[in-house]
Amino acid sequence: MEQLPHDDLPVVTRRRWARTTLAVILVTVGILLAPVSAVAAWARVEVLDTNTFVATFAPLADDPAVQAYLADQAVAAINRSIDIPRIASDAIDGLTGLGAGPLATAALNSLKGAAAQGLQDIIENQVSRFVASDAFAVTWAKTLRLSHAQLIATLSSDPNSVGSADQQATIGIELGPIVERLKTVLVEKGLGFAERIPAIDRTIVIAKSDVVPVARFSYTVVAVSGTWLPWLALLFLVAGVLVAHRRVRTIAWTGVTLALVMILLGLAIVWGRFTFFDTVNPVPVATAGSLYDQFVGGLAGTIVAVAVLASVTAILAWFFGPFRAARSVRGFAALWLTRLRDAVRRPAAQKGDSQ
Structure with a gap:
């Protein structure tokens, strides 16, 4: 069968592909910005504010x-x-x-x-x-x-x-x-x-x-973008979901991907602990470990919170979405809820009949 040229494709199909492509780009940018914005927002509060710095250590x-x-x-x-x-x-x-x-x-x-x-x-x-x-x-x-x-x-x-x-x-x-x-x-x-x-x-x-030049560059990035970068990441994610043709699916996959990215960021922090030991040598490992753990404690909490929120969002989107497995789970849950409701009502009905 002769394939139709691109210009002969239905307008609706072309628009759908355009929306999907744009949604993928927006969501991808938002997910890539998410870990950077999390670190920048945490560092802006943790490093730049004297009172927070003192309270942390x-x-x-x-x-x-x-x-x-x-x-x-x-x-x-x-x-x-x-x-x-x-x-x-x-x-x-x-x-x-x-x-x-x-x-x-x-x-x-x-x-x-x-x-x-x-x-x-x-x-x-x-x-x-x-x-x-x-x-x-x-x-x-x-x-x-x-x-x-x-x-x-x-x-x-x-x-x-x-x-x-x-x-x-x-x-x-x-x-x-x-x-x-x-x-x-x-x-x-x-x-x-x-x-x-x-x-x-x-x-x-x-x-x-030898670490100071990198720290100075990071300081400049944090000072400039620490406030608005998280909002920019959120804006890209929301825009990607709104543009997407299948929004529920997009929410589910975005949640899963964002959770995985946060997990990777958490692993990077764990790896950074060992790198920190080399940086502060000859400070003893026990002392360096206490300093590092105290410093990144707030960031670790942020990572866990974002990962949990993203995971819960993905699970809810999947559960209420058009996925075949989700429909089966909803049907199974509805069946058991019905049976549970009937089991609760049956003794009350029998008690009423006996009276």
């Missing part, structure tokens, strides 16, 4: 892995700023200078190493007790605010930031407020030499310099 003040790591870093910063062996040696030299005899002087000099170690143990003990105390939460919140301000300055390429474009820019947690508070704690405990601890300008690196 504040619970880490009670995390033992984070406490242990911050204590180690604080002790290391204190040791770099003051010479503990020199302080112990000067103290003993002061005693021997008071006129101690040769034997006493020799005995005291032999204790210099032990005295230095004793001071070191006292500092480590006091630091560990402080980071495990309830008072640490206030200092931690101050640290987070300072770190967030520095983070935004670095991502926005602020020339006044520590990590400006012409330096080895990094992203991390500012240690200064913690050491400053520890200085006060040590002095209050009778360790007067702690007054010599200077202001600490040190960052616990979370993202190295």
Whole structure:
């Protein structure tokens, strides 16, 4: 049989194909934008807003892995700023200078190493007790605010930031407020030499310099599109459904595809956890895991919510749609509902007849 040329196809058929093609394009764009918009909307709230940033990471003040790591870093910063062996040696030299005899002087000099170690143990003990105390939460919140301000300055390429474009820019947690508070704690405990601890300008690196350019680009995208991108994705999805010739089928397939895309995004977050470990090395895995899990917790919740909503929408569209299996399920459900209704009514009818 001779095939009819395209121009001889019925106008209705051509319009139907045009609508289907347009619907596929719109839905595809909407689905591709969905994971990007979810991340952008989450990042805009989580990263750009100081109060949200602080609230997100504040619970880490009670995390033992984070406490242990911050204590180690604080002790290391204190040791770099003051010479503990020199302080112990000067103290003993002061005693021997008071006129101690040769034997006493020799005995005291032999204790210099032990005295230095004793001071070191006292500092480590006091630091560990402080980071495990309830008072640490206030200092931690101050640290987070300072770190967030520095983070935004670095991502926005602020020339006044520590990590400006012409330096080895990094992203991390500012240690200064913690050491400053520890200085006060040590002095209050009778360790007067702690007054010599200077202001600490040190960052616990979370993202190295080679990651910063990517982070800056992401920051720009989030800052520009974080608000309207989710609405744009939703607009494409709704437009695709409205344009489609078979809307119920389109809703069902869109829901299934969107749920799968969200699942893939969730898997990408899981994979990103291991990548994050390499990025923050040498931060211990336990500490890095706590930081990462706390950070992406809100995004994980968004992904689950969207995936569940998309799945439920797809199931409802399938159940009430023109699918053969769905019609069978509806018929089976209607049959059992009828039987259940009859079973409930039958005892009541029998009771009425007996009266």
